[in-house]
Amino acid sequence: MIRINAGVPRRAGPRGRHLTLGRARGRARRQPRLRRLLALGLPTAWGAVAITYKLACPLAQQNGLGARIATCAVFFAVGTGLVLHVRRRLLWELRQIRRVAGAAQGVLLRPLPPSVDGLNVAVAQVSADRGASVGGDLYEVIGTEHGVRVVMGDVRGHGLAAIGTVAAVLGSFREAVHDEPELPGVLRRLERAMTRHLRERAKAEHPSSGPDPDNPVAEEFVTVLLLEIGHDGETRALNCGHPWPYLLRADGGPAEARGRERGRVERLGLGDPLPPLGAFPLPAELPVVRCGPLLPGEALFLYTDGAEDARDSAGRFFPLPAALTEATRTHPASAQEVLGTVFTRLLAHAGGLPSDDAALLVVANGRTQVPAPYREQVATPLGGAGL
Incomplete structure (x- = not known):
């Protein structure tokens, strides 16, 4: 949402108003980019944990039963984290869609x-x-x-x-x-x-x-x-x-x-x-x-x-x-x-x-x-x- 203050800007005149609107539009463009980066951050972190464990952890190189159980537990935790992240993201989008749909239906009826x-x-x-x-x-x-x-x-x-x-x-x-x-x-x-x-x-x-x-x-x-x-x-x-x-x-x-x-x-x-x-x-x-x-x-x-x-x-x-x-x-x-x-x-x-x-x-x-x-x-x- 773009908010424009109703008060007098520091720089009076058309140019001052254009600068204020320009800054507001710049912030509005940066917000979706930041949101996308945050949405990708957690899956990337979980993936990095799985790759690091597989390549750097000595336990992952072993073939014993205990090592396999540990490996399965690590990847299960990674998969569970990714599923929960996707679920949380979908629920957030669903709430947004319902909010928009509710507002539209409220205007109609x-x-x-x-x-x-x-x-x-x-x-x-x-x-x-x-x-x-x-x-x-x-x-x-x-x-x-x-x-x-x-x-x-x-x-x-x-x-x-x-x-x-x-x-x-x-x-x-x-x-x-x-x-x-x-x-x-x-x-x-x-x-x-x-x-x-x-x-x-x-x-x-x-x-x-x-x-x-x-x-x-x-x-x-x-x-x-x-x-x-x-x-x-x-x-x-x-x-x-x-x-x-x-x-x-x-x-x-x-x-x-x-x-x-x-x-x-x-x-x-x-x-x-x-x-x-x-x-x-x-x-x-x-x-x-x-x-x-x-x-x-x-x-x-x-x-x-x-x-x-x-x-x-x-x-x-x-x-x-x-x-x-x-x-x-x-x-x-x-x-x-x-x-x-x-x-x-x-x-x-x-x-x-x-x-x-x-x-x-x-x-x-x-x-x-x-x-x-x-x-x-x-x-x-x-x-x-x-x-």
Whole structure:
């Protein structure tokens, strides 16, 4: 790492700055050379010990049993030292690679803040590939002037092969949510980003197909659920082949609005979804689905199908609604604990890592101000931070 002091250098002016940068670059070039010399020093020392023993030690020239045992012991020690040195070097390189990979994955699927514009956020995610924290699932929660916008998606396939598609969709979403005043505009931007990504992949994988292949990657697609939660709690959605979320309500007692009951878990089935991105072109009209208000005391549970499709040793699917109901009753005041309970049960059901990527996201209304038409429908807030 090159460090440049922010203070005033001894020699002012451009030439002084150039000298400072030159010295820093010189030190940076010398460090890898010194590291390589140190890496070669120990093997060279062990080799010198073996050669010196063989050529200069009188015991090595004898043919007796004791001399042979001593010779074998010396060379065994030399070999063990070399193996340990190589192992230590490989472990150091592995730690460096994991550190770089972790930083890259953290930028791609960055940790969510515990609260976004008064909405409490809790998230948990697991990749089917060991050693990878990012797979084929994507999520993001961003506060904008148009409201809090949420995306949950699932790329076909799982693991490291789907990371490129995750990067393309998330990068487009993070820009579009601030620029587009309406959800259909955001979804159009995601579709264009997905189309460009598939075309570039086709060019890289099949360069002989020409500059514009007719069928870039025929079986590649991503399901996407877009949500927009306004400042008044009104929720709107666009769904491209993704599972609809669950509505969680904490405490008991009837709720008159929308025919719901408090203390229950309700699947929001809000009509037929649009086709996944990449599978078919989106229709000309993108009708936004109005989901009603998300009141204080209510939370939305978003997930990818890896959660529902997780199986135990007997082949039974994970009972997500039952797990949500039990977690909501056990921890009625914390979205983080609800999510933690469901995620723990999911891992226990699958016996470790599930066979597919899985992501769980809770967005709870922790705002204190309630719009006047809904003040009689408020329950105990679901609070909590990111998991």
